[in-house]
Amino acid sequence: MNSSILKQFQSIIDPIHTSNLFELSDQKLMIRLPKQWKQYHYWSLLKRLRTRIIKESLRFRYFQSISQVAYQKAVRKYAANLPPLSAADMAIVDALDREGVFVTSLEQLEISSTPLLLNACQHILPKIKTISPKHNQQYVIHATSSQLMEYPEIFNWGLEEKLLDIIENYLSLPTICHGVYLRRDLTNQVQKKSRLWHLDREDRRMFKIIIYLNDVNEEGGPFQYIPKSLTSITSRALKYDYSYIDDKTMEQVVPSSEWKSCLGSAGTVVIADTASIFHRGKKSLVSDRLAIFFDYTSRRPKHPHYCKSFFSVDELNILTHNLSQRQNDCVWGNQRLLF
Numbered sequence: 001m002n003s004s005i006l007k008q009f010q011s012i013i014d015p016i017h018t019s020n021l022f023e024l025s026d027q028k029l030m031i032r033l034p035k036q037w038k039q040y041h042y043w044s045l046l047k048r049l050r051t052r053i054i055k056e057s058l059r060f061r062y063f064q065s066i067s068q069v070a071y072q073k074a075v076r077k078y079a080a081n082l083p084p085l086s087a088a089d090m091a092i093v094d095a096l097d098r099e100g101v102f103v104t105s106l107e108q109l110e111i112s113s114t115p116l117l118l119n120a121c122q123h124i125l126p127k128i129k130t131i132s133p134k135h136n137q138q139y140v141i142h143a144t145s146s147q148l149m150e151y152p153e154i155f156n157w158g159l160e161e162k163l164l165d166i167i168e169n170y171l172s173l174p175t176i177c178h179g180v181y182l183r184r185d186l187t188n189q190v191q192k193k194s195r196l197w198h199l200d201r202e203d204r205r206m207f208k209i210i211i212y213l214n215d216v217n218e219e220g221g222p223f224q225y226i227p228k229s230l231t232s233i234t235s236r237a238l239k240y241d242y243s244y245i246d247d248k249t250m251e252q253v254v255p256s257s258e259w260k261s262c263l264g265s266a267g268t269v270v271i272a273d274t275a276s277i278f279h280r281g282k283k284s285l286v287s288d289r290l291a292i293f294f295d296y297t298s299r300r301p302k303h304p305h306y307c308k309s310f311f312s313v314d315e316l317n318i319l320t321h322n323l324s325q326r327q328n329d330c331v332w333g334n335q336r337l338l339f
């Protein structure tokens with residue numbers, strides 16, 4: 001391959017060092033735009049182009065290894081900038097490294113804006129409790145982005161500096177928050193998508209925070225997972241290709257006695273690296289599960305095409321208006337192309 005083309009390819013798929021056209025500032029983008037185009041359209045076009053190139057390139061082993069080397073280099077480079085953690089917070093990082101999951105509570109997590117978060121949830125939950133499913137295969141109802149926009153405390157909670165410190169230590173890289181979902185998982189027999197076993201594929205490591213807003217027992221639709229060490233064995237045994245796995249298939253590799261359920265009362269917090277452990281939401285048989293989910297990856301995720309922001313660009317502009325530079329970076333990245 002011609003070396004300049006090769007270089008261009010490398011810079012595009014390189015998740016960390018993108019010295020390419022995608023680093024153009026908003027200002028430059030605006031200047032090059034035909035007048036009738038809105039900034040957003042141009043972004044979305046570039047985003048789709050970049051996504052397509054990355055997706056196609058990563059099918060080749062050669063580009064996979066370039067991407068892996070760039071990732072390791074970025075991790076080494078960022079090591080000196082990792083924020084220091086208390087022993088309690090370090091225990092979270094260690095548990096995620098070992099097991100892939102850490103279960104705690106809002107109380108133990110000691111995030112200062114938790115009362116604001118809970119107050120906001122109390123306002124929104126009654127609204128999503130009264131919505132009926134649109135069809136009999138629906139298993140989850142989400143609060144809409146405009147409902148969440150009325151209570152920015154929920155979005156802000158996920159960007160508390162204490163959390164960002166823990167997340168960055170686990171990812172070993174600067175992070176980006178892809179969204180917050182306030183959801184009601186319905187009591188029914190539906191077993192599809194995230195109710196089946198899978199690994200999330202957005203990034204090499206992921207950080208997901210799930211806060212239960214009601215008591216969740218074994219029949220109440222708990223988050224379930226296969227511990228990290230068994231996940232890698234299972235992945236090899238199944239020649240896993242990121243599809244969804246049913247119970248019967250999983251049982252052939254990992255007996256159900258090894259499947260772990262995260263149970264707990266309202267206020268329980270499940271922290272999981274959903275890229276490193278097989279997991280699913282078990283179907284709820286007795287009561288709906290109410291929960292908030294926050295999703296994080298590194299700022300240059302391995303598969304940006306699977307990262308979707310829950311909020312629109314306009315909504316994010318409003319939500320981030322009064323936030324610190326660090327928090328803004330954890331929403332937008334260093335430029336705004338992920339959205």
Ligand SMILES: O=C(O)CCC(=O)C(=O)O
Pocket residue numbers: 194200208222223224274279280281282293
């Ligand atoms: O519903 C759950 O507990 C798990 C959902 C899931 O797979 C995810 O958020 O990645």
Ligand SMILES: [Fe+2]
Pocket residue numbers: 194198199200274279
């Ligand atoms: Fe998942």
